[in-house]
Amino acid sequence: MIAKLTGLLDETGPDWAIIDVHGVGYMVHCSAKTLTHLGIAGDRVVIHTELQVSETDQRLIGFASAGERAWFRLLTAVQGVGSKVALAILSALSVEELQRACANGDSAMVARAxxxxxxxxxxxxxxxxxxxxxLAGLSGPAGIGGDPGMAAPAGSASADAISALQNLGFKPAVATMAVARAVEDLGEDAGLNELVRVALKRATA
Structure with a gap:
């Protein structure tokens, strides 16, 4: 699966961008906030991606941060929320606003999309x-590997590692930051045991 692209911003449209990676142009569909973050044609960009495959279509969805991608996954797991609706929500709300709206049960804020x-x-x-x-507040476009703000999809190794640290007595924000740093060190495909081991070192450093 294509999880991340690093290249030059070639072109943008209303809800998409083309990223040139060593001469190959990848079209990625993005939220309005991600498109704004990417900048202008010719800029070097890093974009996290989610590959969606259906019987009739294949498309890359692009995100400014791993946290935004994690929220996209959570949103599309809700019945009635497809990729277009999820991107509309992420266009209307920052990940911090979305996290706060869900945590507080503020459906009116989500309905702005x-x-x-x-x-x-x-x-x-x-x-x-x-x-x-x-989850801790999700801030900054850098996401995992740049900003300690991070969303971990339910059932993922990152989410389990955060839970493990909280069970050991660490506060949610500390646990989330430590796991984010562990992911930065080990990569997004790291296993639970390695994440917990490195995160514990980060949390107690």
Missing amino acids: NGVGPKLATRIVHELKDKAGG
């Missing part, structure tokens, strides 16, 4: 409230 009605917004905050409450 295009194509999201009151019923769907209520479903989103209801299903994601518990998950959002266990």
Whole structure:
């Protein structure tokens, strides 16, 4: 799976960008906030990606941070939320605002996004409230590997590592930051045991 692209911003459209990686142009569909973050044509960019495959289509979804990608995964796990609706939500709300809205049950804030009605917004905050409450605020476009703010998809090694550190008595923000730094050291495909080992060193350093 293509998880990240590093290259030059070649061209942008209303909801997409083309990233030139060594002469190969990858079209990625993005939220408005990610497109703004990418800058102008010719800029060197790093974009986290999610490959979506269906019977009729294959597309890369691009994100300014691993945290934004994690929220995209959480959103699309909610019934009735496809990639277009998820990107609309991420265009309307920053990851910090989305985390706060879900944690506080603020469906009106989520309903600000295009194509999201009151019923769907209520479903989103209801299903994601518990998950959002266990995550630190998600800040900064750098995400994992740059900013300690991070969202870990439920069931992922990162989420399990954060939970493990919290069970050992570390505060959520400290646990999240330590795991973010461990992911930075080990890479996003690191296993749970290695993440916990390195994160413990980071948390107690």
